Amino acid sequence: MQVLDRAPSGWPALVLNADFRPLSYYPLSVWPWQDVVKAVFLERVEVISTYEQEVRSPSFAMRLPSVVCLKEYVAQDRPPAFTRFNVFLRDGFACAYCRRAEDLTFDHVIPRSRGGRTSWGNIVTACSRCNLAKGGRTPEEARMSLLRRPARPTAWELQEQGRRFPPNHLHQSWVDYLYWDVELDP
Structure with a gap:
C-alpha cells in the first residue's frame, strides 16, 4: 500500500x-x-x-x-503507574507550593534523609526555586504550604x-x- x-x-x-x-x-x-x-x-x-x-x-x-x-x-480500572509524567499530570504541571510551571522537578514532602519514601503520598511537583528553598526540611519547617496534599490518583x-x-x-x-x-x- x-x-x-x-x-x-x-x-x-x-x-x-x-x-x-x-x-x-x-x-x-x-x-x-x-x-x-x-x-x-x-x-x-x-x-x-x-x-x-x-x-x-x-x-x-x-x-x-x-x-x-x-x-x-x-x-x-487499573491503578496508574507511578511515573514522572503521571506525577506532573496529577499536579497539573505546576509547582505544589507556588503554582509556577517553569523548571519543574520533584520534591519529597518528608525528605528522604528523614525516612521519606518515593511514593505517590510523598512526592509532589516543585519548581526549582521552591525545591531549593525547602531543601532537606519539611514544608512546615521551611514555612511553605502545600496547595494540595499528595495522594495516589485514580485512572x-x-x-x-x-x-x-x-x-x-x-x-x-x-x-x-x-x-x-x-x-x-x-
Whole structure:
C-alpha cells in the first residue's frame, strides 16, 4: 500500500473505546495509520470518520480512518503507574507550593534523609526555586504550604486532568469525540 502527499506519520487516527470516549486523553490515544488499517482488516475497530487521503495497493483502495472505535470495551480500572509524567499530570504541571510551571522537578514532602519514601503520598511537583528553598526540611519547617496534599490518583482523575491539556494537533474530525461534554458558549 502507498500513501500519497504526506509522510505516513501525518495520518494518525483517534482511538475511542467502545463507549466512544478516547482510550486516553493525555497522551491522546492515537494510532499510526498502519496499525489502524490492520485493525480494520482484523475487524477489531469500526471506522467512524475518514481523511480524504487513501491508501492503495494494485487491487484495493481505502480512505484512511481519522477516528475509530474499538468493538470491545477495554476496562480502564487499573491503578496508574507511578511515573514522572503521571506525577506532573496529577499536579497539573505546576509547582505544589507556588503554582509556577517553569523548571519543574520533584520534591519529597518528608525528605528522604528523614525516612521519606518515593511514593505517590510523598512526592509532589516543585519548581526549582521552591525545591531549593525547602531543601532537606519539611514544608512546615521551611514555612511553605502545600496547595494540595499528595495522594495516589485514580485512572479517572488522571484522565480528567489530562483533558485540561489539549494536544498540539487536533484534526477536525476528532473534536466532537474529545470535548463533547464541554460547556458551550451562549
